[in-house]
Amino acid sequence: MKADNLMYDVAIVGLGPAGSTLARLLDSSLKVAAIDRKRLDGASGGFQKPCGGLLAPNAQKALVESGLNLPSSLLVDPQIFAVKTMDLVSGQIRYYQRYYLNIDRHRFDLWLASLIKPGVKIFDQAECRTIVPNRNAGGYDLTFVKGGRLWTITARQVIGADGSSSLVRRAFCPTPIRRYLCLQETFPGHLREPYGCFFDPRITDCYGWINNKEGQLILGAALPLEKQSAEKPRERFEAVKEALRPFGYRFYGAPLGATEAALVSRPASWRQIALGVEGGIFLVGEAAGLVSPSSLEGISYALASASLLSRILNRDPAKPQKLYRRAIRPLRWRILMRLLKSPFMFQPSLRRLVMLSGWLSLSDVSLSGLD
Template sequence: MMDYDIAIIGLGPAGATLARLLNPNLKVIAFDKKQQTGEQGFQKPCGGLLATDSQRSFVRFNLNLPTSVLANPQIFSVKTFDLQTQIIRNYQRTYVNINRHQFDLWLKTLIPQTVDVRHDTLCKQMIKQDDGYQITFVENGIEQQVSARFVVGADGANSMIRRNLYPDHQIRKYLSIQQWFEDCHPVPFYSCIFDRAVTDCYSWSISKDGYFIIGGAFEMKNANQRFEQLKEKLIPYAFTFNKVLKTEKCVVLCPSKFSDFRCGKDNLFLIGEAAGFISASSLEGISYALDSAEILSKIFNANDATPNKTYHTRTLKLRIKLFSKMVKAAILTSPLLRKWIMKSKISHISVENQFGRQ
């Protein structure tokens, strides 16, 4: 007999949503590195913006965001900088500005009491058994073991489950770096920044609750140096950086081919970024975390006889959608194509702000 039917590793948006949606008759254990209060365990560089697809998921879930997770102000546009051509454009967007850490903690509070949640816990090892898996984890400094029939990796870019399942598969990775400052800009703003000399991915900034956040995704080699170079290049554009209040870093996946999406096998499953479900064009992953968790929950709740096969089939539309993001990323990160698009002023809204008339 297994101790649990399902073990979930990681309680970010993907893991917490899956844990919430599972039938209460299933015996579920969930592990999370974060504490339920405070900042311990959370170091994810994230602009903290809910895209339209994420908002649509909450409509399906019949959930409303509490004001405690909302950030001030709510910004309705993204200012796009092409530092190589010095072109600046302003585009309307319908993001919801949130405190990402508080958002994750709120999602955890929605998990029903029927789920055995272990906070501030580190999973160290997973060993296959005849009818399931044995998981070794450390909680309060004590090493423990449990067994489960199914194991779900919701543990992000450095997923232990993904590494065990696909040790030879290489997916493109960046080091995401984000710093927080006191916001001294006269008008809060959100920006998207492109500069091929700094990174072939992209960078961002956002005003949030009196802070100014600047971040970017950089090649692993010389990432810190490239990040500092980016900040220096932004100063002539009226970006203001004073004393660094906090620095966050983590590895982020950036799929570049269809085979980078991995769903799992042998009663092991991957959801969210652990599966490679993240947009190559914006590095947005919350919406795909919510969607993949919802898909897998329905499969488990139906007691599907072939859950791995069914999950792979039902995520096909999601994977095709993410593949289209790779095409979009290729266009956005191409200096020539990006220059043409931005010079055309398609969808650009002219405004007056601290950057002048644009």
């Protein structure tokens, strides 16, 4: 069934940080529709993105550049000034100073969506199913399920802001990208420790994390997808808990709530970044593969890519895809830098050398002074 008889200029699939930022920054002269599976009225229930909820300095910068300050109501206790880095095989521990903001990720998403101008037509609690060219209309038909019914809208340009499992990317630019399965569990309790990240090649060639949020302890790990046929991710995740015991971490009993699971993109090269195709298809944020391969930090890339694309679409130039590719170059370079840094974090022998040297680490951390 047709949701309306409009021909939208832009249809955005996904209202995470990338989609909401784009929807907010697009000119009000453009007819814009957005589809997201989340519940955006603030009521409980519905889809929530599993995430570490840390805003890195680049994300803070991207927020400022897109004209926003962060309301303190989105911050959660405690704030983070250091990362405890652990090599679970060698037993090495180092502390590094970092400036992350610890936030409630779902509240952050709802806040960004609340800033979208009233002129944008939002279909929330809606799952986009198909996007097919409509040559007669000179655009695309997007079909989605909402309230148990199938709806269609038509748009001249489609933006894939739909994250790591992007339907838009799969349909129009199926460049493969390396992805990991992230599992996260929440436990009662609080640690007199800063945010922790750990490395263990027996479990993953990426990393895992331990964080405090509002008196609860969050344990997460990014597990390689290709190894899972041999070993189940659940077993690997349980192995994480065992491997952390000698470091003083105890995860007793059942977690609070279900285990959260989500895919995260981790580009292995520049080629895995896909920005769209000529003819009105664009990808932003994680759908494009714009995620740090070293830290899995993706919010800054989501905000920045959406902001860059909005400036191009607002001008309606003749070759928007070409301009977008050019505009995104600094983000590509940033990813290249992270790719070059990765061996020093993820190759066990290089990591041990770096940790042994103490380079850039805090030398005198008194745990009794941390709370």
